Amino acid sequence: MIQFRLDRRLGVSTYLQIVHQVRHAVRLGILRPGDQLPTVKEVVGSLAINPNTVQKAYRELEHDGLVEGRPGLGTFVAPTAGGPPPSSHALLRRSLERWLRGAFDAGLDAEDVRALFETSMHDLQKEGVA
Amino acid sequence: MTTPAALTATALGKRYRGHWGLRDCSLEIPAGRISALVGPNGAGKTTLLHLATGLLAPTAGTIETLGRTPGEDPDLLPRIGFMAQDVPLYRSFRVREMLEFGRRTNPGRWDAELAQGRMDRASIDLDQRAGTLSGGQRAQVALALALAKRPELLLLDEPLAALDPLARREFLKALMEGAVDGEVTVVLSSHLLTDLERVCDHLVVLSGGRTQVAGDIEGLLEAHRVLTGPRRDVDRIEGVAAVVQQATTDRQSTLLVRTDGPIIDPAWSVHRVDLEELVLGYLGQPNATALPAPRLARTGAEVSR
Numbered sequence: 001m002i003q004f005r006l007d008r009r010l011g012v013s014t015y016l017q018i019v020h021q022v023r024h025a026v027r028l029g030i031l032r033p034g035d036q037l038p039t040v041k042e043v044v045g046s047l048a049i050n051p052n053t054v055q056k057a058y059r060e061l062e063h064d065g066l067v068e069g070r071p072g073l074g075t076f077v078a079p080t081a082g083g084p085p086p087s088s089h090a091l092l093r094r095s096l097e098r099w100l101r102g103a104f105d106a107g108l109d110a111e112d113v114r115a116l117f118e119t120s121m122h123d124l125q126k127e128g129v130a
Numbered sequence: 131m132t133t134p135a136a137l138t139a140t141a142l143g144k145r146y147r148g149h150w151g152l153r154d155c156s157l158e159i160p161a162g163r164i165s166a167l168v169g170p171n172g173a174g175k176t177t178l179l180h181l182a183t184g185l186l187a188p189t190a191g192t193i194e195t196l197g198r199t200p201g202e203d204p205d206l207l208p209r210i211g212f213m214a215q216d217v218p219l220y221r222s223f224r225v226r227e228m229l230e231f232g233r234r235t236n237p238g239r240w241d242a243e244l245a246q247g248r249m250d251r252a253s254i255d256l257d258q259r260a261g262t263l264s265g266g267q268r269a270q271v272a273l274a275l276a277l278a279k280r281p282e283l284l285l286l287d288e289p290l291a292a293l294d295p296l297a298r299r300e301f302l303k304a305l306m307e308g309a310v311d312g313e314v315t316v317v318l319s320s321h322l323l324t325d326l327e328r329v330c331d332h333l334v335v336l337s338g339g340r341t342q343v344a345g346d347i348e349g350l351l352e353a354h355r356v357l358t359g360p361r362r363d364v365d366r367i368e369g370v371a372a373v374v375q376q377a378t379t380d381r382q383s384t385l386l387v388r389t390d391g392p393i394i395d396p397a398w399s400v401h402r403v404d405l406e407e408l409v410l411g412y413l414g415q416p417n418a419t420a421l422p423a424p425r426l427a428r429t430g431a432e433v434s435r
Binding site: 006008011014040041044045046047048049050051052053126 | 164299302303304305306307309310311324325328329330331402
């Protein structure tokens, strides 16, 4: 079972934060196929948020195929859910290293790179991509 | 399928001795929502809640609660849970006696298990007297009394005002659990906008006895933006339906706007708003309004909970 937390400073809506945290937990293997998500009542009882917000997040996750609702039982991580395959990891890492070399060649330092990463990440999160 | 409104006011007015506490107030709170009732002190929030229960009678206009006229219909009161501003409890009563009082005054509706469960979760001793309870515990008892009668409409007048941050959070957790359990519409008046943004999905802003803003919170936040850009004439901006508030320096303009499309002019940086910015923006401009278009027929609202 995982516990959600809210970060108001993110500027990301509550329901998206829940969606992100479930995706993240599945990617890291904290949540595995068949695991149950906290019930709506448990979530609102721990975070003091509107029940519709939780339901909206679960609906979106369900729509993405990451979880499935079983009537009367709760919401469970789908059997097919899992992180990206290791092969695509390696590929992404190689292209990231290439990008980093380019950035350092262009005169950026580590702090510049982190700031650039955070900004781009923030923008994508606002668009709901990440 | 249409969902009737839980609360409908039409040109509602209440005149006290020398002044109007509420005047020409029209609004609709759809069933199943958790609605935030906000506005400055004296805006008419308490008056509206008292009119909704029938504790007060209107001077002008009409109010309908759960499809009935409050004060005229004896069947209505058992269906409403009401928590008054100062949480009045009989100081010498033990918690056990208050729950018993609730059971006897709500025959057929009282959920003793729910009341007991709430007291257990809040670690409140049933033998304690009301006078010795902390503010947070008093609020928990009052909420349990209101929830255990299984109301269809729960009206809470400033339930958070006297609570410290921890007690406030515990109260809101209990309220949200109650909202999951029962199919209940909640109207909650408060000044604490960040708390309200967490728990509410519908907003009513009262100002000077009138409705200034009403609607779905997500929809309202989606329809408003803050624009910043170099100072210039703001008569017409593509995508802007109305300028709610504007502040200008000699170089820069900052606008709170209601949009009707994307803001494409690259001269403006566009920012999302939170509930606090939205409410304060409107309260700062009492003549600006954001109200649903008048409807010819009541169509009900999308409710999913």
